Amino acid sequence: MSPRWTTADISDQSGRVAVITGANAGIGYHTAKALAERGATVVMACRDGDRARRAAQTITTATPIAVVGLDLASLASVHDAARRIRERYDRLDLLINNAGVWWPPYTRTEDGFELQFGVNHLAHFALTGLLLELLLATPASRVVTVTSLGHRSGVVDFDDLHSERRYRRNTAYAQSKLANLLFTYELQRRLAADGAPTAALAAHPGGARTELFRDASPAFRAVNAVIGPLFTQPPDAGALPTLRAATDPHAPGGGLYGPSGPGQFKGSPVRVTSSPASHDGHTQARLWQVSERLTGVSPVTAPGRV
């Protein structure tokens, strides 16, 4: 068995720029902390500036952590954040699409998208597209998108993407997390076909004890209090698959990382497989087209053509 991969395996990240969405809490926070501690210039892209600055202050590293306002429930905010990042940095080594919402009551984003599909997938699709020029200008850059074991039950319902006919929280979450993978694989296919220096990878944390479950029902909380510890790990361990996908020089484009233990709930970060549905090329291409139409962003993956 290979030795356990830890943050000690992260190579020196000095001079590299990493943008992490939802970095003020949970897995994103521990991803930011570990990268900053290895010398990266970390940009926390978060919706609540005060929370983000307070989180940044708890990480004491030589390079101060920067904060950029980003509300993924607003395409205008996505455009604004991307513009600020492009203005401030002349390279982008790592874009980590981490932020997410889980099982909220039915809500729509500013642009009318169902919240989980809008925040978890569409906004990250747009952010990536708007930052691709910077990524393509940076050697060995990577886009890492955080998905979930929940993708396995996901189906992309192209006839009701925004759950207008019927909203089931778990179904909408699973759709958004499957979309994260369909997007990653299609992005990687396009980048490779265009000979780009950028790779697209995905990671899932297994089960991690974070604030994600804030909208859980009392019944879910009761069950989780009993069996949760069996299936979850601390948030710093939950960040390891993301960190490995972002920094392991041997991690290939299109690779998915998750915990090694039974059921992939916890353990050392290793390369894992995803559902057959996530590898459906037709659905990948269709979702890409629909995401372009809904966001108005058409990611250009060919260097020099942006």
Ligand SMILES: NC(=O)c1ccc[n+]([C@@H]2O[C@H](COP(=O)([O-])OP(=O)(O)OC[C@H]3O[C@@H](n4cnc5c(N)ncnc54)[C@H](OP(=O)(O)O)[C@@H]3O)[C@@H](O)[C@H]2O)c1
């Ligand atoms: N925890 C798990 O067991 C688990 C399992 C599978 C997958 N995941 C995935 O892991 C990722 C991180 O989740 P977590 O567990 O670390 O949860 P978390 O502690 O709730 O952190 C989620 C982060 O996303 C941010 N966020 C939510 N809505 C946003 C918006 N509209 N704009 C910008 N940022 C927004 C939150 O910001 P605020 O602090 O302002 O709310 C927070 O920083 C998610 O993609 C989630 O789906 C987690």
